[in-house]
Amino acid sequence: MQEEFDTVLLSHDEERGVATVTLNRPDALNAMNAQIREDVVSAFGALEELDEGADGVAVRVAVIEGAGDRAFSAGADITEFGGGEPRVGPMSSVQDTIRGFGAPVVAKIDGYCLGGGLELAFGCDFRLASESSRLGLPESNLGILPGAGGAQYIARIAGPGVAKEVAMLGEHLPAERAGDLGLVHRVFDDEAFDDEVAAFVEELAGQPPLSMRAIKDSVDHGQGVPLREAIAYDRRVFPTLVETEDHAEGARAFAEDDYEPTFEGR
Numbered sequence: 342m343q344e345e346f347d348t349v350l351l352s353h354d355e356e357r358g359v360a361t362v363t364l365n366r367p368d369a370l371n372a373m374n375a376q377i378r379e380d381v382v383s384a385f386g387a388l389e390e391l392d393e394g395a396d397g398v399a400v401r402v403a404v405i406e407g408a409g410d411r412a413f414s415a416g417a418d419i420t421e422f423g424g425g426e427p428r429v430g431p432m433s434s435v436q437d438t439i440r441g442f443g444a445p446v447v448a449k450i451d452g453y454c455l456g457g458g459l460e461l462a463f464g465c466d467f468r469l470a471s472e473s474s475r476l477g478l479p480e481s482n483l484g485i486l487p488g489a490g491g492a493q494y495i496a497r498i499a500g501p502g503v504a505k506e507v508a509m510l511g512e513h514l515p516a517e518r519a520g521d522l523g524l525v526h527r528v529f530d531d532e533a534f535d536d537e538v539a540a541f542v543e544e545l546a547g548q549p550p551l552s553m554r555a556i557k558d559s560v561d562h563g564q565g566v567p568l569r570e571a572i573a574y575d576r577r578v579f580p581t582l583v584e585t586e587d588h589a590e591g592a593r594a595f596a597e598d599d600y601e602p603t604f605e606g607r
């Protein structure tokens with residue numbers, strides 16, 4: 342399946358269950374204007390519809406990438422600023438869409454990933470970056486602050502000191518430093534980047550999809566509640582997975598040496 346929105350390209354590989362959402366304003370380094378925010382939400386809506394009509398799940402993993410060879414996204418579209426407030430609310434709603442999407446979402450970061458672009462990536466479950474990528478929150482250079490939680494995500498991942506450093510100085514971090522701080526999951530050589538991301542996505546897509554969805558939901562839910570309540574939530578979800586065909590398939594593969602399991606999301 343391929344679908345073209347004004348500023349976003351959407352494709353879905355039915356066989357692998359992998360969807361790709363491409364931010365497609367390469368001339369503006371994929372800066373997030375109102376249209377692209379709307380199109381990202383529409384693209385994920387289209388993917389949800391695919392899932393609703395599927396036997397099992399249609400989307401096992403979604404990947405977000407930037408078109409062109411310079412940026413994932415250089416952040417909120419600065420030309421929309423001025424004459425009032427920058428539109429930070431809609432950026433948060435793009436994150437809500439991605440966080441609320443059932444399947445894991447991977448940010449494929451190759452190039453600049455700044456401001457709202459980094460916040461978009463923080464809304465994803467995984468961040469994979471090429472070595473030459475540069476990440477940062479340059480909003481302070483414009484006299485504002487990251488309006489969609491950029492500094493809060495960093496504070497939770499790497500501590501408040503790092504959050505203040507990154508957001509106050511507004512510098513571009515090399516991917517390797519972002520990796521050391523835990524802000525991105527993996528950093529790959531530029532030459533190997535596409536292949537390494539494809540391998541990571543393939544591995545994730547081969548895992549039992551309902552288990553992936555339950556883990557995403559459970560870990561996200563657990564961030565806002567006491568540990569005891571988070572564990573109680575998992576305990577309630579557990580029996581629903583025990584009843585799935587995928588659990589039986591995994592158990593069979595464990596018991597039989599030469600059996601390769603295939604998980605259908607049922």
Ligand code: COA
Pocket residue numbers: 368369370372373415416417418419420453455456457479480483
């Ligand atoms: N909003 C709107 N347009 C943007 C943009 C943004 N956030 N970031 C880049 N662009 C546009 C530039 O205006 C330029 O357009 P033009 O060719 O029509 O002049 C084009 O993308 C290429 O960017 P340019 O600045 O010429 O490239 P560069 O290599 O000199 O610098 C960056 C690259 C990323 C360092 C620089 O573009 C930048 O600092 N962008 C803003 C990042 C930012 O502050 N984001 C947070 C906003 S709150």
